[in-house]
Amino acid sequence: MPSKTPIEVKRKPTAFASILKARKKRKLSHTRATTYSTPDSLPWRTASRPLESGFDGDDGILGLEEVEGVEVVYEETADGGRVARFNVFNEPEDIDEAGIEEDATSRSDAKLPTQEPTPEPVCEERPDIPEEIVELPEWSNVELHPSLLRFLHARHFVSPTPIQAAAIPFAISGRDVIGVAETGSGKTLAYGLPILHSIITEKLNARKLETSRRRTLRALVLAPTRELALQVSSHLSACTNPLCDESGKADGPSKVSKSPPLVSIAAIVGGMSAQKQRRILDRGLDILVATPGRLWDIIQEDESLAQEIKAIKFLVLDEADRMIEHGHFAELDNILRLTLRETQEDQIDAQFNDDPEAAAENEDNQHGARTDGMQTFVFSATLSKDLQRNLKKRQKHFKNTSRRKKQEPASTLDDLLMRLDFRDSNPEVIDLSPEGGVVSTLRESKIECLASDKDVYLYYFLLRYPGRSLVFLSSIDGIRRLMPLLETLEIKALALHSQMEQRARLKNLDRFKTTPNAVLLATDIAARGLDIPAVDHVIHFQIPRTADTYVHRNGRTARAKMEGVSLLLCAPEERKVVRALLGSLNRDESSIPELTLELTILDKLKARVQLAKKIESAHHKATKENHDRKWLKETADAMEIELDEDMFDSDAEDQRTQNSKRARKVQHAKIVGLKSELKRMLAQPLLATGVSARYITSGSRPIVDDLLAGESNAALVGLKNIAAGRDIDTTVARKASRKGAKGDSKRKEAEYEEWAGVSVD
Numbered sequence: 129m130p131s132k133t134p135i136e137v138k139r140k141p142t143a144f145a146s147i148l149k150a151r152k153k154r155k156l157s158h159t160r161a162t163t164y165s166t167p168d169s170l171p172w173r174t175a176s177r178p179l180e181s182g183f184d185g186d187d188g189i190l191g192l193e194e195v196e197g198v199e200v201v202y203e204e205t206a207d208g209g210r211v212a213r214f215n216v217f218n219e220p221e222d223i224d225e226a227g228i229e230e231d232a233t234s235r236s237d238a239k240l241p242t243q244e245p246t247p248e249p250v251c252e253e254r255p256d257i258p259e260e261i262v263e264l265p266e267w268s269n270v271e272l273h274p275s276l277l278r279f280l281h282a283r284h285f286v287s288p289t290p291i292q293a294a295a296i297p298f299a300i301s302g303r304d305v306i307g308v309a310e311t312g313s314g315k316t317l318a319y320g321l322p323i324l325h326s327i328i329t330e331k332l333n334a335r336k337l338e339t340s341r342r343r344t345l346r347a348l349v350l351a352p353t354r355e356l357a358l359q360v361s362s363h364l365s366a367c368t369n370p371l372c373d374e375s376g377k378a379d380g381p382s383k384v385s386k387s388p389p390l391v392s393i394a395a396i397v398g399g400m401s402a403q404k405q406r407r408i409l410d411r412g413l414d415i416l417v418a419t420p421g422r423l424w425d426i427i428q429e430d431e432s433l434a435q436e437i438k439a440i441k442f443l444v445l446d447e448a449d450r451m452i453e454h455g456h457f458a459e460l461d462n463i464l465r466l467t468l469r470e471t472q473e474d475q476i477d478a479q480f481n482d483d484p485e486a487a488a489e490n491e492d493n494q495h496g497a498r499t500d501g502m503q504t505f506v507f508s509a510t511l512s513k514d515l516q517r518n519l520k521k522r523q524k525h526f527k528n529t530s531r532r533k534k535q536e537p538a539s540t541l542d543d544l545l546m547r548l549d550f551r552d553s554n555p556e557v558i559d560l561s562p563e564g565g566v567v568s569t570l571r572e573s574k575i576e577c578l579a580s581d582k583d584v585y586l587y588y589f590l591l592r593y594p595g596r597s598l599v600f601l602s603s604i605d606g607i608r609r610l611m612p613l614l615e616t617l618e619i620k621a622l623a624l625h626s627q628m629e630q631r632a633r634l635k636n637l638d639r640f641k642t643t644p645n646a647v648l649l650a651t652d653i654a655a656r657g658l659d660i661p662a663v664d665h666v667i668h669f670q671i672p673r674t675a676d677t678y679v680h681r682n683g684r685t686a687r688a689k690m691e692g693v694s695l696l697l698c699a700p701e702e703r704k705v706v707r708a709l710l711g712s713l714n715r716d717e718s719s720i721p722e723l724t725l726e727l728t729i730l731d732k733l734k735a736r737v738q739l740a741k742k743i744e745s746a747h748h749k750a751t752k753e754n755h756d757r758k759w760l761k762e763t764a765d766a767m768e769i770e771l772d773e774d775m776f777d778s779d780a781e782d783q784r785t786q787n788s789k790r791a792r793k794v795q796h797a798k799i800v801g802l803k804s805e806l807k808r809m810l811a812q813p814l815l816a817t818g819v820s821a822r823y824i825t826s827g828s829r830p831i832v833d834d835l836l837a838g839e840s841n842a843a844l845v846g847l848k849n850i851a852a853g854r855d856i857d858t859t860v861a862r863k864a865s866r867k868g869a870k871g872d873s874k875r876k877e878a879e880y881e882e883w884a885g886v887s888v889d
């Protein structure tokens with residue numbers, strides 16, 4: 129258990145000070161307090177916080193909690209030690225009587241261990257529920273609660289995106305929806321708005337009847353990665369507080385409502401305190417966004433959560449196709465089993481089991497009708513057509529609950545989704561995915577190069593096209609190699625991969641979002657769903673393993689109709705895979721045009737990269753030797769192993785130490801020399817062909833005009849600062865059919881022989 133004391137708690141100091149003042153005034157005695165022996169048993173409750181995602185400014189904290197009116201008393205123990213006891217003054221009416229203005233956050237819906245939970249606030253008390261109806265004519269076909277319309281208005285979402293326009297009416301009318309639409313097309317709100325609409329409407333209508341004081345879980349959203357789950361949670365939270373932007377920041381001072389949210393949403397993900405997450409769950413939520421692994425861990429120890437999930441009204445699988453990768457399959461399967469229910473439809477099905485024709489007829493009659501309360505939404509940018517067709521015509525045997533429950537665990541995505549307990553006999557399948565998986569505002573490009581040259585081309589691209597660049601690698605080792613290399617070349621890059629601590633992951637993501645021209649080196653944990661504003665470039669440094677990953681990686685740029693560029697660095701040995709993955713998108717290699725390169729500059733960059741690599745390998749060697757030496761010593765000490773005789777011979781030991789010191793000095797001097805050489809090199813301007821180093825007005829490429837107009841590239845003299853998209857010659861790209869691919873691949877085979885590469889041995 130963490131050694132948490134009230135002093136460490138992030139809370140409003142004024143509230144505590146007020147309570148102390150009130151306590152003094154009323155002379156409350158300690159006998160009116162409840163005593164707790166551990167900090168964890170204190171009545172923690174959610175604090176009004178600027179942020180729920182942990183992306184921004186809160187160091188990755190999932191949610192802030194506070195505790196009020198706590199006095200720490202130290203008691204002497206028999207053995208002369210001290211233990212802390214916590215006295216909690218739990219008589220809010222006393223404080224009210226004392227004339228202290230009640231902090232709205234203190235009227236939390238927290239389930240206090242010693243108190244009956246307090247009722248949820250009614251809407252009249254809430255300043256963030258709009259009274260005026262905003263005008264959003266483009267949304268008029270979609271029935272949404274005014275508070276949600278106000279959010280859309282505040283965010284300037286003047287019209288629904290196509291998937292929202294298509295999916296929301298079905299979802300609001302109670303249908304199950306399978307939504308497939310391009311990356312960055314607003315799928316989160318396509319399922320989020322109907323859920324929020326339903327919860328808000330239900331709460332406001334039923335508030336007088338509401339007797340239960342603890343929130344009941346209404347919706348469960350499952351997402352494949354922690355970052356995505358946190359993002360979805362903060363995106364949905366922002367909808368219920370239109371005065372906040374998505375990062376949770378207020379749009380002006382003191383505009384954030386201090387009252388508890390009408391809809392309480394939280395993310396439960398791995399890598400963060402499970403204890404804290406359990407506390408959040410204990411208090412009760414309306415919407416739970418979770419990754420399957422952590423959620424299943426908690427469910428196993430928490431039967432009441434399992435029961436709550438059995439009774440949810442909405443189940444969402446966001447990026448379902450990714451969730452089965454990375455070993456989450458079993459957990460997902462287990463969680464989904466909790467949502468299987470004996471429905472009226474099942475009962476009717478069971479009656480028709482012996483008569484398939486009658487069963488089919490019954491199904492037709494039930495078109496679109498739900499027979500119990502849960503709606504299921506499955507959304508992704510990539511769900512195969514086959515799967516969509518199968519989902520629509522699920523086989524009969526999947527629909528019988530008793531048999532489903534006995535089934536072996538699912539083994540494929542199709543299998544898993546086929547088991548989903550759509551209550552709707554005919555879920556609405558909406559497929560708006562673009563042909564070939566390419567978003568209209570995305571410009572794809574490629575560079576065919578030797579694997580050993582990829583560093584140089586990446587370096588070239590980053591210098592040539594400043595902007596926010598997300599570089600995808602398939603391996604963490606690749607990131608670990610590339611990070612210091614880029615740093616040596618004075619390009620500051622950030623990393624994101626699964627072996628990093630969650631806090632560091634969120635921090636880097638946040639820095640990437642807020643720093644102009646930032647470079648993020650990421651594995652495919654960043655490929656899905658992440659909505660990072662204004663990513664200009666996606667670079668596939670290592671090729672994606674599947675077509676879906678290619679589509680989702682590309683989807684981190686060109687979102688919400690913004691422009692974006694993707695670059696595929698393809699080595700000869702990777703072409704087969706690229707061909708196959710494009711083939712599965714019904715495209716061929718020639719559909720991705722080549723990026724036009726400034727070859728003269730490339731040669732100069734090659735020299736820099738080589739030198740940086742030398743420095744890195746010298747560094748690596750020195751660090752490794754150091755590490756090995758330390759390790760040997762520490763291990764021997766720890767294991768109480770007696771090392772070789774001459775290890776104890778002090779003369780020999782001295783000699784060895786002298787030698788290795790000398791070797792280290794030599795190595796260090798070498799590194800210093802190489803570094804200063806690189807520094808000189810980096811200081812030299814990189815001139816494009818035709819640029820005169822002496823006279824900016826002469827040469828075959830005078831650069832004065834560009835300089836005056838502020839249009840020249842800062843790193844590459846003589847080149848304009850243009851968007852990468854302008855160097856992609858789309859006229860040579862053909863969206864060729866598979867037929868055309870054959871002739872084209874022959875041509876490419878011939879070209880293959882000519883690839884000289886740029887590497888220098």
Ligand SMILES: Nc1ncnc2c1ncn2[C@@H]1O[C@H](COP(=O)(O)OP(=O)(O)OP(=O)(O)O)[C@@H](O)[C@H]1O
Nearest residue numbers: 285287288289311312313314315316509657659688
């Ligand atoms: N109606 C709208 N008008 C304008 N922007 C919108 C609208 N709805 C959502 N957005 C914005 O579009 C961006 C992309 O939305 P979202 O992350 O939901 O996309 P997605 O389809 O889920 O993408 P992916 O497939 O990559 O997960 C977000 O920044 C979101 O705020």
